[in-house]
Amino acid sequence: MSTLGTVFLQSTSFIDAMYIVAFSLFIYGMSGLTGPRTAVRGNKIASVGMVIAVIATLMTRHVLDGSSTPWLIALGIALGTAVGVPAARNVKMTQMPQMVALFNGVGGGAVALIAWIEYRHHFGGDFPLRVEIPSLFAAIVGSVSFWGSNIAFAKLQEILPGRPIKLPGQSAINLLLLLVAAGSAVLLAAGTHSQALFVLGILLAAAVLGNMVVLPIGGADMPVVISLLNAFTGLSAAATGIALNNYALIVAGMIVGASGSILTNLMAKAMNRSVPAIVAGGFGGAVAAPVHAGAEGGTVRSTSAQDVAIQLSYARLVVIAPGYGMAVAQAQHAVRELERALEAKGVEVKYAIHPVAGRMPGHMNVLLAEADVPYDLLREMDDINPEFSRTDVTLVIGANDVTNPAAKNEPGSPIYGMPILEVDKSAAVVVLKRSMASGFAGIDNPLFYEPKTSLLFGDAKASVSEITAEVQAL
């Protein structure tokens, strides 16, 4: 065990050098992820960095000491692989957002558990503040992230309703919980070493706080929340790094924390929302204004696949606005077929992609790319909005909130101010919908009651296939 070679390999400098290689690969890989051409490679590069970091850690002196240690580490990694690989491989494209939330959550959970162990080790003994403060921070933030992410998962998976859930006096409760968690932390840091204070005061209060903060946030804002929690987990990982004296953790955690907060801002901006407004949405009565009920009781016009086919075939420009409904029905291939059938008839077809259509930014692009829709037909919101005025028919496939004109016209609406696809400007609108249920934000859509709008009820995939068949038969 003590040959010169092993001594060298286990030396701190060598391990640190490997860490430097690892986080360089993270940074390089992440910068690759910001461009479509380099993204796939960037992700692979970052994962190589992770493998190097893990190997370096396992090579560190004493890490594998003890007869059971290697086995327990192997057990943890094996369990994680057994859960993570099938989950990542089998998840449907429509369920990606909640999967990311879940992965983020377990990361936060790992942080909180590690902080707990770190606390136990120093419990009653020597606990320097430079270890204690970051550990307490990691325990609180990791725990909030774990529970918050689980709630986000449950909401997106529709285990919990997507609409905001609020308790009376929510903001007071949240503030109290934060005080309990922070107060326990201060007491602990001041020298009151108590196991119960740590577990009950910090881990539990933070857990409930995580639930409370995310529960009141509406489903439509969930991607931004997941991104925010992602940044949180990064920060807490960096704090763990300081407590454990580990450079790889500090750098990787902080980069994620920083980039995650920028990304959160970018996402919020794409929805014309501000991050404080989204989070505060859960804190008070700010969105208490009742949803304008003007559209209620209006009548909708339903139509048949044949009528839609005729309408589409004789149009010059058809814009397809896909949404979550298309994703759920896995209708992207059927949509591509319809587009081809229409193009064969000389109809110009474009796709209007709202930045947050579906439940994550880029969701629609991914699905339509899978169905081989050419990129040049996909138009982002700002490019397509001016074109709606010369569009003959807009085909809305399972999109709701992102087409809701209430976002422009009704200051009382919870989504007021969110930029939308202005489909109501086109000459006619056909909406494919499963039922009259409201969208994920739980808001009624006046678009459906407009005279120029007709609705075709049914599963998006079946409806689109039917329309395609009718178009081809014409």
Next chain:
Amino acid sequence: MIVTELAILVLAAFVGFEVISKVPNTLHTPLMSGTNAIHGIVVLGGLLLMHEAHGVLEHALLVIAVMFGTINVIGGFLVTDRMLGMFKKKPDPVEPAEADSTGAGAGEEKK
């Protein structure tokens, strides 16, 4: 020591800000998922502490922590790869001007 670590922390923050300064909407989700995988690095914390653990509770907590971290890392990278897989063999959506020169190259990547 703590000063060095704080310096590293601050510099890493600037790197993080810088790397994400501009990114197309389309890539928000994969990027979030990719950075999500990277913070799975906390698994190292579990690995480092395992040999110091005493008793069943600590060992059990650490095995769970390592499991969670591993799920975060492996799941995160795999999911990101699957999302990005949808973009392969397609010409560049963001900079169409370069599409001609890059389309072929992207197409050669393995399926």
